[in-house]
Amino acid sequence: MRSHDVGVLAVGAATVDLIHEVGDPPPIDGKIDARRQLVVAGGSAANGAVTAAYLGAKATLLTGLGQHMLTGGIHADLEQHGVQVMDLDPQRTVTPPVSAIRVTAGTGERAVVSWGAQAYDPGPDELPELRDLLHRLVFEHDVLLLDGQHPRLALAAAQEARRLGRLSVLDADHWTPGLAELIPLCAVVVASHELRPPGCADARQALRYVARHCSWAAMTHGAGDVRWQAGGQRGTIEVPQVTAIDTLAAGDIFHGALAATLAGAPAPLTVSAFTHGLRVAARTASASCTVFGPRAWMRTDSTPSPLTLATRHGGAA
Numbered sequence: 001m002r003s004h005d006v007g008v009l010a011v012g013a014a015t016v017d018l019i020h021e022v023g024d025p026p027p028i029d030g031k032i033d034a035r036r037q038l039v040v041a042g043g044s045a046a047n048g049a050v051t052a053a054y055l056g057a058k059a060t061l062l063t064g065l066g067q068h069m070l071t072g073g074i075h076a077d078l079e080q081h082g083v084q085v086m087d088l089d090p091q092r093t094v095t096p097p098v099s100a101i102r103v104t105a106g107t108g109e110r111a112v113v114s115w116g117a118q119a120y121d122p123g124p125d126e127l128p129e130l131r132d133l134l135h136r137l138v139f140e141h142d143v144l145l146l147d148g149q150h151p152r153l154a155l156a157a158a159q160e161a162r163r164l165g166r167l168s169v170l171d172a173d174h175w176t177p178g179l180a181e182l183i184p185l186c187a188v189v190v191a192s193h194e195l196r197p198p199g200c201a202d203a204r205q206a207l208r209y210v211a212r213h214c215s216w217a218a219m220t221h222g223a224g225d226v227r228w229q230a231g232g233q234r235g236t237i238e239v240p241q242v243t244a245i246d247t248l249a250a251g252d253i254f255h256g257a258l259a260a261t262l263a264g265a266p267a268p269l270t271v272s273a274f275t276h277g278l279r280v281a282a283r284t285a286s287a288s289c290t291v292f293g294p295r296a297w298m299r300t301d302s303t304p305s306p307l308t309l310a311t312r313h314g315g316a317a
Contacts, residue, residue, distance in 0.1 A: 006263035007058035008256070009137050011157045012045025012147035014063045014078070014085075015097040015114065016070050019248065021292055023105050035105055038293045041077040042099055044147035044171050047249045047294055051256025051284065052145070053082035054298050057263050060084045062137060062157070064120045064150070066092025081295070086137065088122055088130070088153075101248060108244030108289060123152035134160045142263040144168045145255060146186065151178030158185035167262060167269065171255040172210065187269070188216040188262065190255060195219075216274050220254060222247075223286075226278055231271055237278045240286040249294035250285045257284035 020034035041050075046061055053059035061078060065071040065087045074096065078085050099114040124130045134157055138144060144161040146154045146168060155178065161168045168186040172179060175196050183189050189210050193203040200206040203219060211217035211229040218228040218237075223244070226237040258281040265273040288297040 005058050006056070006143075006260070007060070007141035008049065008052040008143050008145055008259045008263050009060050009062065009141035009157075010045040010049035010052070010083075010145040010147075010256075010259075011062045011150070011154055012145075013043035013097060013149035014041055014046040014061060014065060014074050015043040015099050016074060017042030017099045017101055017248075017294075019101045019103060019293060021103045021105050021246070025102065025104070025111075036292055039073065040294060041074040042249065042294070043097070044149065044173070044252045044255070045145065046074075046078060046083070047252030048145050048147070048171070048256030048259060049083045050078065050081045050295070051253045052260040052263075055257060055260040055284070057260040058084075058141070059260075060086060060137060060141065062086045062088065062133075062153075064089040064092060064122060065096060066090060066094060068093055068095055070098070071096050081298075086133075088127065088133075089120070092120075094120075103246050103248060103292070105245075108247045110246070110248045112248075121150045121152050124156055130156065131160075135164075138164050138166055142166065143259045145171070145259040146182070147171045147173075147252075147255075148176060148179060148182055151176065151182070154178070154182055155185070158182055161185075167267075169255060169259045169262065170214075171251070173251065183210060184213045186214055188218075188258070188274070189214045190218045190220060190258065192251065193219055193221045193224075216269065218278055220251065226282055228275065228278060230274055233271055235275065237275060237282055239282045242286050242290050244289045246292045246294075247289050250289050253288045253294070253297075254281045254285035257281040 019038040021036040026032045049059040049061040102111045138160045169188040170186040172191040195206045197209040207219045216230045258277045261277040261280045
């Protein structure tokens with residue numbers, strides 16, 4: 001571990017999330033009153049960065065926001081939660097991605113309508129200064145966390161992380177063509193059980209695909225066990241069972257917690273440190289499901305920081 005505080009650089013989408021908790025879904029052409037509502041910054045990379053900051057890491061989000069009237073709220077929410085925002089296009093006036101989210105009371109299940117996260121995808125050709133910026137940011141952080149939402153930006157960041165010997169963690173939620181090139185550049189890939197790479201008919205085949213192309217592979221199954229493969233070994237991580245109030249952002253929080261924990265692990269990464277990181281991630285994500293909204297769990301959670309965990313586990317954080 002280097003002498004500076006551990007750091008996580010998250011690269012990807014930042015959105016405006018409009019969240020309503022309802023008793024029952026609204027009927028067609030009907031209207032219902034929500035039980036509760038929240039307006040927060042969202043997006044896989046953004047929520048992951050917030051989680052990493054909460055767990056004690058220096059967290060930076062590299063994204064494109066601009067100066068639309070809605071982006072001020074994104075900046076304010078992320079900065080309030082300890083995330084430094086690096087805006088690649090501060091003069092942009094386009095509406096940021098907005099997600100409308102319905103959370104069903106009693107089950108915690110959510111339905112999401114989103115738009116626009118992939119519309120912004122800068123690369124080094126459009127932004128000549130991007131290479132120097134990525135070099136500096138990747139060098140200053142221990143772990144790169146990617147959501148793949150901006151494929152060219154993610155690819156450039158992953159390439160720089162490999163050049164500098166930094167650990168890259170990829171949140172592989174749903175298959176997109178850019179993942180075929182991105183997965184082999186990332187040391188750690190955590191896939192959703194819904195991921196279906198070409199030629200894969202089920203989740204087991206998808207995990208084998210991921211494991212063939214990266215060093216450390218894992219797959220989440222909602223409230224089910226996390227399966228992992230690495231170094232010729234494989235196993236499962238039990239996910240703590242909780243009464244779900246809201247499952248929104250649980251996957252994002254899982255990846256942020258994993259990135260923060262691995263940022264505090266000694267190099268090179270070991271199976272012990274990897275599986276420990278998965279356990280911390282599973283515990284943190286489960287805790288987030290017990291309350292409404294993607295931030296409320298931080299007021300009730302007692303998870304120690306990755307640095308504390310490193311001390312308790314003899315450095316295998």
